[in-house]
Every structure is written in C-alpha cells, then in structure tokens.
Amino acid sequence: MTLHSPPPTICDLTGRHNIRFKDALGLARTFAPNQPTPQQVPLSSSTGRVLSAPLFAAHSVPPFANAAMDGYAIAQRDLDRAAYGLPLGPAILAGHAPKDRPPGAASPITTGAPMPVGADIVIEQERCSLRGGRMFLTTPPSDKPHVRAAGEDVKCDAQLAPAGTIMSPRLAALASATGLKTIAVQAPLRIALVSTGDELVAAGEPLSPGQIHDSTRMFLSAELQKPALRLIDFGVQPDHPQPVAEALRAAVATADLVVTTGGASAGRADPIRAALTETGATELFHGVKMRPGKPLGLHHLDGVPIVTLPGNPFAAIVGYYFVVRAMIETSLGANIFDTAQVDARLSADFVRRREVLEFAPVRLRTDQGSARPTATIIARGSSACLSPLVAADGLAVLGGRGKLLSAGTHVSVLKLH
Template sequence: MAQADFCSAGKTGATLSVDAARLRTIAAVAMMRETEVLPLDRALGRVLAEPPLARVNLPPFDNAAMDGYAVSTRDLTGEGPWRLPVSDRVAAGDTRSITLRPGTAARIFTGAPIPAGADAVIMQERAHRDGDMLIVSEAPRAALNIRRRGEDRRAGEPALPSGHLLTAPRLALLAGTGIALVSAFRKLRVGLFSTGSELQEPGSPLRHGQIYNSNRVMLRALLAQPWIDLTDYGILRDDAGAIRAAIRRAAEANDIVISSGGVSAGEEDHILDALRCEDATLDVLKVAIRPGKPLTVGRVGGALYVGLPGNPYAAAVTFGQIARPALRKAAGLSEMPEPWIPAVAGFDYPRTTGRREYIPVTWDQRDAMGRPVVQRLGRGASASLGPIAMARGIAVIDPDMPHVSAGQPLQVEPLFE
C-alpha cells in the first residue's frame, strides 16, 4: 500500500446524544437549489420548489354540493309549507346563464352552477315533489348546500407552499386550479455502497465465513423515493485504497454518499482512514444509541457522507433516526413527519443505561385508552434480521431508564400503518 493511502483513524471525541447527532447531520447538509419544470403527470412524488399560483378560482363558480332543488330563501317567508313550481333543470356541465324566476325552484344536480337569484339547495331527501310543484315544509338557511366560488383556492393565490411533497391529492388540487406545470427540485443524487470482503449478493454461492448482503437490499428499498436518484456502487472489498477511491468518486458525483459497514476503528475497517485521507470534515463519530454504534457523518468535498453500521438492525435504526431527516432537508422537503405514537409496554426489560435504545415491537391489543400494548421482539442484537422483519414498529427507550416495566408508557414509530 502506498504511504498516501494510509492514515491513522480512531473514534475520538465526545459521545453525542441521538438528538445532537441528528441536528449535526441536518446542519451539515445543504438544501437543494436546482430546479426543473415538470408537467403534472410526471411530478408525482417530487418536491415542490416554487408555490404555483392558482389560475382560476376553485371552485370556479357557485355550485350545488348535492342533488336537490335550488331555491331563494326570500320566497320562503311566513308560515309553511310552501309550494313552488319547478321552473328549470340544471345539471353539471350546463353552460347556460340561468336566472331563477321569483317564487319558483330549479331541479339541480351535484356540481351544477347555482342559478342567479337562488341562495340555497334543498337536498332531494328532504324535498317532496307533487307533479311540477315542490313542497317545502322547512325553510333552509341561506347558503345551505352551496359550494362558493373560490372557497377552496382563490385565483392568483399560492395553491401549495414550496417544500411540499407532490402527492396524488395535491396534484389534483393543482389540476383543479388550472395549473399544468410545476417547478420541482431536481432529484437528490445519492450514492450507496457496502463494504466487507465477507459480503456476497443473494443468489451467489456462500463460502465458509461469508454472508449475504442484506443491507444493500434494505437500503435500496429505503431510498426508493421519486425524489431520489440513486447510484448503487455495489460491494467494496476490505482494501483501503479501493475504498478511498470509491468514496472520492461517489462524493464527486452525488449530493449524499451512504455506506454500510467498515466504520469501526478495527484493522479491517477502512472507512475512517479513507475519510481522513480525503480531508473529510467529520461531524459525528460517537453517538449514544443502541443499536447504532458505530456511525460516522461528515463531508467529503461537496457531499454529505453517512457511514452506517454493518449490522442490519443497527443500519436500519441509524438510517431512520440520523440519515433520513438529512436526506429530506437536502431534497428541499419542508414537511418533517412526526411519526411517533403513544403506546404502553407489555413486557419487562432490565437494561443498561447511557444510550437511547430502539427495540422492535409488535402488538395485537390496545389498552382502555386505545394505546397499542407492545411486545418486544428478539433480544435486541444489532445483527438480527428476524425481529425487525416481523415488527409493527420501533419503541424508543430513554438513555437513563434502567428498567422497562409492563404498563409503562412508551413512544413507538409505526413501520407500516
């Protein structure tokens, strides 16, 4: 190995709390600035860069909220019941300019424009028809069952704020206001690689001492977002020079580089050496999290680097708690989800204090307050795949809690609900 490829590495510095490590990671990333213009049919799952202005009012005219009869409340004074001749019929899509004749009613259908002079719609279930006459027993209040012009969005006003994810309902809102094109942030470029000479891809034969690369499959799935452009660099063997060259190449081509494995300070863990040889700025080296040690976060050139542990559950936890919030900020997303829900422990668990712990849980019952009564899965080993695969959520335990008792309140992050 050339001398330039060797640097001394170690996990020095203060241990950070999970919250502090998350904030440092978010602070180390720059928010996306580059944009592109997309038609709505190509914008699903992208991040809105500029608030689009509504081109028309939504709805564009006063319309009926349900099937019934359009009336004027001015005709329904004194003692009822009232008898009103049905003078017209108005369906959705009717382009006529209709004026309701005084003392009459108009048969109207959902979405149809309200005739001029009408100020309420009596739903058909509460109307009685006698031939061409409408019999009204109870006078409606003004504006009943009418959707007013512009009550959803006003023309010229922002239809959505920037930084919002363009979901199907949001795209429908934009279409309803006449918007055909949106300015979206370009996709976040993310590079991914795994390190370890023991790794083989699923489907390949295993030799003694080798394991299948489950982290690659898991992280690719976690990164499969419409706002991410993912480049998978595959498996890097435990060779310091090759790892250093791969980190440099990935950092030049991506906004964020994520690796799994090789971030300890052992003789075969070359990530820290490579980062220091590349003059990386290391912001996070030690975190009080279980599972999740080791974890490394820094900057290599213009890219954020996140080195996740090699053990699968530890990689899943650190990705969710540390990496994902930074990815969302980098992509321009302003909405930060708060997925934690209140739950209650259905188990006893003595533990060592000092690190915030995340444990896989499941549940099939709730307490009297409607909170899930969670059961712990597995023994918490960071290399375990079965517990996290079967978990309905992840429960968090505070660092200074020496014992979890049945009935104790917990916070849980659901995994698929």
C-alpha cells in the same frame, strides 16, 4: 434549518470519537445537505414531492355558480307561483355555456350546470311535474337553494398549502380543480449508496464458502425509493481502500449525501476509514455511545456529508432510522418518512448491559382506558439479527441512568411502518 446557536466548524470537530448519541444526531442535522434547488414539474407527476413554495389557487372552485342537483332553475321570487305552473325555459346542461332564461320561467338544469342569469335556486325534479309545457311544484320546496356559489370551496389566489408540504393525491386533485398545471417542488435529494464487503452476494445468487446474501443494501434501496429522493447506487466495492476511495470521489461528485455500509470499524480488513483518509475527507465523528451501531461515523468531503453505517444489518438499520433519516428530513424540511415517535411504558424490567443508549425492537399494545401504550421488548439479540425487526411495531430508545429500567419506565418508541 434553524440553529439556536452557531454551528461548530469542521475544524472544531475533527477526531471526535465515541460521542454521545444526542451529540451525533445534532451534528448530523447541522451538517445535513443544503435544501435542493426548486424545479417545475407537471401536477400529474408531483405526488410525493416537496413544495418549494406555497401553492395558490389559479381560480375559484367552483369557478361559477352551478346547480347542486338535477332540477329546475328559477328565481326565488317566482316560488309562490310555481304551484300554479311556470313556463319552461331552455334546458341547461353541465359543460355548456349558460343560456338566457326568460323572466318567470323554470329552466331544466343538470347537476354542475351553470346557473342562468336571474335564477338563484334549484327545485329538485322529484318535487315537480310537467304538464302542457309548464313546470308545477307538487310538494313543498326544500329550504335549501341547492346552488353551489362561485368560490364556495376555494377562493381565487387562496393558499392551498405552504412550502414544505408533501404533495398527496388529494392535494393534487385540489390544485387541479383550481386550474394549476405545473407546480414548484424541490429537486430530488440525491443520495449515493456505497457498500463494501467481499462476503456480500446479491439476492438469489449462489453462495460460495464464506459468503452471505446482502440484506442491508436491499433494505436501503427499498427505503430510499421515494419521489423526493434519487438513489445513486455504486454497488458493492471490494474490501480494499483504493477502489472504495474512487467510489467515494465519484459519489460526492454526483450526490448531495453519501451513505456507506460496512467496513467502518478499525479492523485491518475494514476499508472505509482508510479510503476516507485517502480522499482527504474530514472526520466529524467516528464511534457513538449506542448499541447497536457503535461504529457509526460522519465525514465531510468537498462539501458533501458522508455517513458511514456499520456492516451488521440491524446496526446499519438503526443508524439509518435515527441518523440518515434525520439528515434527509432536515435537508428537505419535510417529514417524508411519516416518522412518528410515541411515549410508551415498558411492560417488564430491562437490564442494560452497559450504560449506553440501547435500541430494541418492541411490540406495542394499548390497553383499554390507557392513553399510553406498553412496549414489550421482543429481542435483544445481536446487531446482525433482522427477524425481530420484522415482527416489531417500533424501536425503543432505552437510556437514562443506571443499568436497570423498571417495568413502567417511560421510553420513546420510533414507530415502524
């Protein structure tokens, strides 16, 4: 990670409350986990992993000159005699070593078969006929040689991809074609998830009075199921500081980044802050000037960052999208979530309730002839509402001076997939 100025020390940051969102995001990136160590993995299981070193071709592609189609391999100098017939040489098949071709002969050859010594063009079989053991050219030849030269696609030792590239099936196919079997990738970033909430019940389980089904852990568990990540789930802890503190100690001992959900406010029933104090974690900030998600916080324990997300689902998801993802991608040096932000125009006036940064689900529409889409806010709602997120194309970042944002105001929108 490149920093334009020396990063602040933890001592400089202790006790920061209700900071601006851009400052919170800057600190989150500054204290993102270190890049994971490299490891060698089989090419067959590399999709989605992040290259820890540049990828180079082990050999050229194709490794030898070969026929681009079925036909007859001849020498260019023998083309003028082909109409009068050329003697047949031995057939050359794909997957077999090239055979010697007698001078002046036409050797039957299949697509992909190696060109014999002395032959430099392939005549398509559709232009030829066979009579008396000779090949006759019956129609004028193409002006193309129909030969794939050695290294035509990739040269030996050519760089296929730089470090930080996310392996795709297409790149894996190219690497395989060049003879690679294993590649160097970053070890998965280990992310521990610690949830709290006596009211939370797993999906499908019966509810007792006062309980709700857990949605935030379902979302985070699905989001973090990526080849470049390894999720370590510590389940839902009871709303008491001691078991939460024990879970946090175990999490920092096994993970590169810890994410907690719930119990992050200042209420007497919120155990996260009390547990963090019990563990001796250093508070980098707690409380951000944003809506929803004000209780968002960042701590540091034994060299491991801990992000405390709010308990309300929409607020937690906003904090995840804009802060946790930024830390993960900073650590990996790769855009593993295919994150994209677009510049859009508000379709209608929007009045902010307070002059804090606000995030709202929007639908995007691009009118014909317009380079910039319009963003229509589909809900304001509470930080606990999830249904607007399902219907949204993205999350609009609503900031600036004053409470009124007029129609046509430019806003940044994080696109959702």
